[in-house]
Amino acid sequence: MKFVGFKIIFIIALSLMGSVVNSEETSDFRLPTNFKPVSYELNVVTHLEDKFMFEGVVCIRMICVGATDTIVLHSTSLNIDTKSVVVANGGENVIPVSSVSFDPDKELMHVKSTVNFKPCDEYLLTIPFTGNLTDDSVGYFRRNYVDKESNQTRWLAITYFEPLGARRAFPCWDEPGYKATFKIRLSHKKGLTSISNMKFMNQINCPSNSDYVVDEFEESPPMSTYLLVYMVSDFVYTEADSENDQVKYRIICKKDLANKTEFAINLGPKALKYHEDYFDGKFPLHKQDMANIPDFPTDSMENWGLATFREGVLLIDLDVTKTVIVYDIARCITHELAHQWFGNLVTMKWWTSLWLNEGFAEYAGLRGVDFLFPESKYFQVQCVEFFLLALDFDSLQTADPLSVAIEKPDDIAPISLYPIMFTKGPILLHMMNTVLGEKTFKQGIRNYIRKYKFSNAEQDDLWSLLTEEAHRQGTLDKNLTVKQIMDTWTFQAGYPVLNVVRDYSAGTVILSQERYLSIKSNGTDNKTCWWIPINMTTSGDVNQTNATFWLNCENNNLTIPLANDNEWVIYNMQMTVLFRVFYDTRNWMGIICTLNDPTKYETIPTLNRVQLILDSLSFSQVGDMDYEITFQLLKYLKYEKDYTPWLAALTGWREIDYLLYRTPKHAVFQNNMRDMLSCMYSKFRNIDEKVNGYENINFKILVISRACEYQTKDCIQRVLDLFRKWMKSVDPDNNNIVPKDLKTIINCYAIQYGGADEWNFLWERFQRSNLTSEKNDMIYALGCSSIKALLLRYLNWSLDESIIPREYASAVLSPVMVNEAGFLVAKEFLYCKIADIYEYDQRQGNSLVEFVNNIASQMKTKEELKEFQSFIIKSSRYFKEPDLVINQITETINKNIEWTLKFYNKITNTV
Ligand SMILES: [Zn+2]
Numbered sequence: 047m048k049f050v051g052f053k054i055i056f057i058i059a060l061s062l063m064g065s066v067v068n069s070e071e072t073s074d075f076r077l078p079t080n081f082k083p084v085s086y087e088l089n090v091v092t093h094l095e096d097k098f099m100f101e102g103v104v105c106i107r108m109i110c111v112g113a114t115d116t117i118v119l120h121s122t123s124l125n126i127d128t129k130s131v132v133v134a135n136g137g138e139n140v141i142p143v144s145s146v147s148f149d150p151d152k153e154l155m156h157v158k159s160t161v162n163f164k165p166c167d168e169y170l171l172t173i174p175f176t177g178n179l180t181d182d183s184v185g186y187f188r189r190n191y192v193d194k195e196s197n198q199t200r201w202l203a204i205t206y207f208e209p210l211g212a213r214r215a216f217p218c219w220d221e222p223g224y225k226a227t228f229k230i231r232l233s234h235k236k237g238l239t240s241i242s243n244m245k246f247m248n249q250i251n252c253p254s255n256s257d258y259v260v261d262e263f264e265e266s267p268p269m270s271t272y273l274l275v276y277m278v279s280d281f282v283y284t285e286a287d288s289e290n291d292q293v294k295y296r297i298i299c300k301k302d303l304a305n306k307t308e309f310a311i312n313l314g315p316k317a318l319k320y321h322e323d324y325f326d327g328k329f330p331l332h333k334q335d336m337a338n339i340p341d342f343p344t345d346s347m348e349n350w351g352l353a354t355f356r357e358g359v360l361l362i363d364l365d366v367t368k369t370v371i372v373y374d375i376a377r378c379i380t381h382e383l384a385h386q387w388f389g390n391l392v393t394m395k396w397w398t399s400l401w402l403n404e405g406f407a408e409y410a411g412l413r414g415v416d417f418l419f420p421e422s423k424y425f426q427v428q429c430v431e432f433f434l435l436a437l438d439f440d441s442l443q444t445a446d447p448l449s450v451a452i453e454k455p456d457d458i459a460p461i462s463l464y465p466i467m468f469t470k471g472p473i474l475l476h477m478m479n480t481v482l483g484e485k486t487f488k489q490g491i492r493n494y495i496r497k498y499k500f501s502n503a504e505q506d507d508l509w510s511l512l513t514e515e516a517h518r519q520g521t522l523d524k525n526l527t528v529k530q531i532m533d534t535w536t537f538q539a540g541y542p543v544l545n546v547v548r549d550y551s552a553g554t555v556i557l558s559q560e561r562y563l564s565i566k567s568n569g570t571d572n573k574t575c576w577w578i579p580i581n582m583t584t585s586g587d588v589n590q591t592n593a594t595f596w597l598n599c600e601n602n603n604l605t606i607p608l609a610n611d612n613e614w615v616i617y618n619m620q621m622t623v624l625f626r627v628f629y630d631t632r633n634w635m636g637i638i639c640t641l642n643d644p645t646k647y648e649t650i651p652t653l654n655r656v657q658l659i660l661d662s663l664s665f666s667q668v669g670d671m672d673y674e675i676t677f678q679l680l681k682y683l684k685y686e687k688d689y690t691p692w693l694a695a696l697t698g699w700r701e702i703d704y705l706l707y708r709t710p711k712h713a714v715f716q717n718n719m720r721d722m723l724s725c726m727y728s729k730f731r732n733i734d735e736k737v738n739g740y741e742n743i744n745f746k747i748l749v750i751s752r753a754c755e756y757q758t759k760d761c762i763q764r765v766l767d768l769f770r771k772w773m774k775s776v777d778p779d780n781n782n783i784v785p786k787d788l789k790t791i792i793n794c795y796a797i798q799y800g801g802a803d804e805w806n807f808l809w810e811r812f813q814r815s816n817l818t819s820e821k822n823d824m825i826y827a828l829g830c831s832s833i834k835a836l837l838l839r840y841l842n843w844s845l846d847e848s849i850i851p852r853e854y855a856s857a858v859l860s861p862v863m864v865n866e867a868g869f870l871v872a873k874e875f876l877y878c879k880i881a882d883i884y885e886y887d888q889r890q891g892n893s894l895v896e897f898v899n900n901i902a903s904q905m906k907t908k909e910e911l912k913e914f915q916s917f918i919i920k921s922s923r924y925f926k927e928p929d930l931v932i933n934q935i936t937e938t939i940n941k942n943i944e945w946t947l948k949f950y951n952k953i954t955n956t957v
Contacts, residue, residue, distance in 0.1 A: 075152045075454050080114040083219045083226040091233040092278040094201040098179040100186055104216045106171045110163040117171060120213035120220035122153035124175045131157055136168035153213055173217045179203050183343035185214025191340045194302040202279035206343055209397060209458045212271035223395050223502050225268040233260045234278045241298065242276040243351040245332045268500045270393045275349035277337060286311045293318060293329045299338040299361060306361040310336060310379060317380045320414050325387045326492045336360060341853065346378050348385035358818040367819060368787050369743045373415060373424060381411030392498040397458050399504045401448040405471020412472060422740035430656055430690045432469040434697050436624060437660060439466055441564040445539040473624050474535050480622040481579045481594060482521045490515040531577040542576050543626040544617055548608060548633060555608040555615065557597055562626050564668055565941050575599040579623055585613035585636060588649040621653040626661045634675055641682035656694040663698035673953055684725055689745040696752055702953065705906060705945055707866050719756040727753040733764050733788060743787050750788065754795040762799050769796035773807050779814050793827030805836055825854045829861030837862055837871045845886045863900045873901055877917060884924045891926050902935035906942035
């Protein structure tokens with residue numbers, strides 16, 4: 047939920063760190079390169095309801111590339127009768143098989159022959175197999191739902207293969223570099239339907255079972271195994287009036303959601319057209335389906351020609367769904383459609399380039415939504431949100447680079463969860479776009495898609511085509527390559543701070559860089575350096591953006607002339623590059639003077655005001671800049687009318703806010719925040735009044751939520767009045783009078799400032815609602831209570847599936863954690879129930895690590911550190927890597943202790 051801010055995402059991100067890649071540990075789990083698959087024929091019979099299993103035969107045509115007597119491919123969790131494996135040569139003469147064996151650790155299957163396979167010869171490998179359709183979340187698995195009309199449970203079978211799932215569904219060369227064509231036939235009971243990547247061709251009766259039919263699909267172009275998909279269900283189809291006659295666009299979902307497809311079915315063809323124009327290439331397949339799957343393991347998956355979405359991520363009721371979620375869904379659809387070219391038509395050679403695959407799709411998704419909804423300012427708002435996350439997360443010593451060596455299967459999954467994948471990647475691509483210019487960037491991408499279509503590529507291939515185009519168009523110095531620049535950003539963790547030191551008497555400025563670290567206990571890092579594109583503007587001529595030049599390792603400490611009658615200089619115009627800028631005090635004071643002049647502050651571009659706020663707060667927090675200066679800067683907010691600077695300021699304040707929780711001075715802080723917000727609050731205080739546009743809606747949500755949080759009486763009263771009016775309505779489940787966009791915050795603050803009656807009312811609504819998005823809102827709001835007994839009972843319920851369904855349980859903790867009353871309750875709950883939490887998490891320990899990091903983020907005394915360390919030591923059996931957990935919590939709590947010692951008195955006297 048967006049209004050919580052980034053703290054939670056950040057904490058979750060922290061808990062994932064350390065589990066990521068250890069590149070020194072290598073293994074030989076990659077497939078040997080003796081064979082290259084050319085085409086697959088895959089026949090799968092799906093048995094639902096009675097047996098929950100599948101039977102299949104895969105027939106793989108392949109070419110021998112290096113002499114060997116053994117074929118090695120992936121297979122795991124399948125039952126294979128080794129005697130039925132057949133190898134034949136190109137002429138379909140059988141070649142004797144001496145043994146078939148399995149290596150479960152590496153998920154490999156070895157088919158050994160008595161003769162040697164010859165390079166350049168073609169062979170045919172046929173493997174019959176069976177497997178179980180379980181409740182798993184990878185491979186070919188089952189899901190169910192209750193049909194509303196008949197009230198009966200219905201089953202479906204669906205695949206999810208990225209990254210290593212295909213080998214669980216059929217034996218194959220399950221690495222993205224092995225592209226081949228696929229001819230798929232799916233058998234299933236009559237009355238059900240099947241879909242796959244490619245267009246349906248025909249159906250015949252199953253020769254061996256009169257209850258079954260066989261569906262045949264077109265043969266695919268060459269593609270990677272992780273992008274395959276098939277599904278058997280009783281779902282219905284809605285077809286779009288396509289803007290593009292050659293591509294059939296359909297939404298597939300259970301029957302009772304068919305009236306919620308309007309948004310997706312209208313947006314899809316427009317987004318496809320946008321991408322076709324961007325890539326300057328027709329959509330590569332004949333159809334594009336999007337399926338809405340109950341309890342799908344991830345938000346969405348870009349399978350070629352049939353993208354799959356978790357319920358709630360694709361279909362919406364425009365009257366009920368919050369505007370911010372509508373835009374998120376638009377981005378998700380546009381992201382998955384961008385993959386149809388970038389990722390599916392051209393695929394990464396290996397998982398090391400996953401960041402580029404996801405980073406580009408996300409960037410294209412943002413750009414696409416911005417194009418389709420031009421009034422929204424979507425790109426600008428999202429850019430700021432991405433910067434907030436990346437600047438924070440990537441400032442830790444323990445951060446990982448985007449491009450990481452991946453050697454073994456276990457390395458891949460954590461990478462795909464790595465939060466900067468979806469933030470730093472798009473930021474870097476945007477940097478290259480602004481440095482090279484849209485024309486060069488777009489042409490470079492088009493050249494890349496054209497050159498590598500139906501094939502594989504890696505980041506260097508894209509860099510080289512961008513360089514070629516930039517040199518051709520004269521947008522990049524001939525002595526410089528995109529690779530030189532981008533390698534410093536993708537192979538190194540972190541980002542730089544640009545130090546700007548002016549010599550006012552000499553009329554010069556000296557620029558230098560070092561890595562920016564938000565925790566300095568381990569010293570500074572001035573060995574790492576980046577190619578930083580530098581541009582600037584001055585108070586002397588605010589309209590002039592100086593041309594870009596480069597700061598790099600060779601010319602660190604660059605001296606350039608700057609007239610001393612300029613009050614100030616500002617670098618990184620429009621915040622297009624990921625770095626912070628540290629100015630000398632005189633320059634800061636010049637900037638502050640302009641900001642605090644209501645007639646002048648807008649001469650500094652909005653995104654630069656955002657950067658000034660973010661940087662000054664962060665510099666003060668690490669002790670590099672006096673809070674006094676930052677507060678003087680923030681005073682200008684009384685004039686600020688734009689959303690993103692407020693978002694930056696209020697998110698930046700969050701850290702301080704949390705550190706003041708449970709201290710005598712927190713009330714003083716809240717008081718001051720109230721004053722600062724009062725002007726904006728009076729603009730938005732009429733809760734019922736509708737505001738339009740993505741940016742304005744976000745602005746209103748932010749202001750109302752913070753005004754209520756900082757105990758603005760008028761805000762609390764209005765929220766309670768509205769909520770209580772809803773409580774009194776005749777049919778509250780079908781007559782929710784709370785404005786849809788404000789539901790989350792109104793529910794939360796009504797629960798926080800209300801009592802048991804409000805809590806019980808909302809709990810009843812949660813139980814009765816059948817809308818996932820509504821239920822998510824309510825489960826969050828119920829954790830906002832200030833009544834400790836209610837919170838404790840609520841946390842206990844989160845471990846009891848009969849009270850809170852498992853899919854909602856994980857959402858219980860975060861509101862309790864960010865709630866001032868909730869911290870002690872959550873801590874006690876952790877201390878008493880650690881064994882139960884561990885069991886509930888199916889002995890994974892993932893929820894526990896997240897929980898522990900959340901608790902640590904709010905501890906700030908030596909006593910708390912000691913107490914928590916000994917608790918973790920005592921409970922070490924519940925953690926996979928207890929030492930890592932101890933290091934993480936120690937680092938976090940020490941940072942808080944240090945801050946409190948240095949700044950607590952100072953800040954509470956100043957704010
Ligand atoms: Zn993606």
